[in-house]
Amino acid sequence: MSAPDPGAEVVLRVEGVTAGYGGPPIIENVSIEVRRGKITAIVGPNGAGKSTLLKSIAGVIKVSAGHVYVLDRESTNLAPEKLVRMRLSYVPQVANTFPDLTVRENLDMGGYTLKRGVSERIDELCELFPDIKRSLKRKAGALSGGQRTMLAMARALMLQPAVMLLDEPSAGLSPIFQSALWEQIEKVASTGVGICVVEQNTRRSLRHADWGYVLVLGKNRLDGPAQELLHDEEVIDLYVGRMS
Ligand SMILES: Nc1ncnc2c1ncn2[C@@H]1O[C@H](COP(=O)(O)OP(=O)(O)O)[C@@H](O)[C@H]1O
Ligand SMILES: [Mg+2]
Known part of the structure; x- marks a missing residue:
């Protein structure tokens, strides 16, 4: 795992994105950045809107406000096949x-x-x-x-995407397979791909990530170096638990 490197190029920038499924917005004014060769983890309780955020970046659902940029080119609301050409790839959960x-x-x-x-x-x-x-x-x-x-x-x-979005890649895997998978994710990042991963297993994903964003009720709650979030009292109490 590498230390956060604020110098690494931003490959994905999400600015104040609001999106949903036709009713009231599920995510509101969400902003994140993903850097080249780094692992960015999105964590938060079930139903927080993590998958919805990835879908809005990947062109699966419509963004109603805000902007998305891939490699500094605006990609907001482009069709998935266009986004692939802009070097964004999305691995849905199922x-x-x-x-x-x-x-x-x-x-x-x-x-x-x-x-x-x-x-x-x-x-x-x-x-x-x-x-x-x-x-x-x-x-x-x-x-x-x-x-x-x-x-x-x-x-x-x-x-050869510049950005890869991963939705719950380790869901349902045994701890041994989860470890193998995270090793693999780190290997992919080390080839220069910026990875944005959504995970239910907060502790594990923060352990492997460079930067973490906590999403609650569809909004940015806090973000920071993943190792610091792992030791943040609020994050531990709400999403990590003191036991495991
Ligand atoms: N296809 C859908 N249509 C309508 N509402 C949805 C759909 N998918 C998810 N939702 C709602 O959006 C909210 C956030 O879901 P989701 O983004 O899947 O959360 P997370 O991935 O953080 O668990 C939930 O309240 C869920 O019911
Ligand atoms: Mg989800």
Whole structure:
């Protein structure tokens, strides 16, 4: 894990974003930044609007106020396929792989807009994800939960995004698989990708993150270096717990 580096380039900037599902806004005036090569964790209680925030950045739901910038270019309310071209990739919590296709076919589909270099990119990702390398011929549906999450990440990396949004990547995984997954997330960040991860496991995600944002009732509550938040009394009492 690397120390927060305020000098690293901002690859994703969310400024005062308000969004929801047609009724009253679910997230309101939310601002975050994600930096190159860093892990930014969004934590907060269930229902705080963490997934909604990712969906609003990824073009899945409409932003009704505020702005989103990817690599300093405005990306607010662009269609998901345009956002991919702007080098933003999004790994939703569910349905993030095609179960009837093999692992290699899933990766091929992730690289569908690449004119050439698909198999070279798959080779590179196999270096980064040894688990994927071993399973290229297997159906994605036959993978374990942890392997499937790795595949979803690898697929999202096919087009060499500058920013990767991950929604609850470790949900449902045993502690051992969670550790392996976080190691993998750190490896991906070290290749220069800015990662924005939403997690239910507050303690663990702050342990691995560089910067953390606490979201409560759809609003920014506090943010800071992840290691400091991990020791912040308010964060501990509300979201981490003193026991684990
Ligand atoms: N598709 C949807 N339609 C309407 N309301 C939704 C939808 N998805 C989530 N919500 C509501 O938005 C709020 C925040 O949900 P969500 O962003 O999933 O929170 P979190 O990811 O922090 O647990 C919840 O009150 C939830 O009921
Ligand atoms: Mg969620």
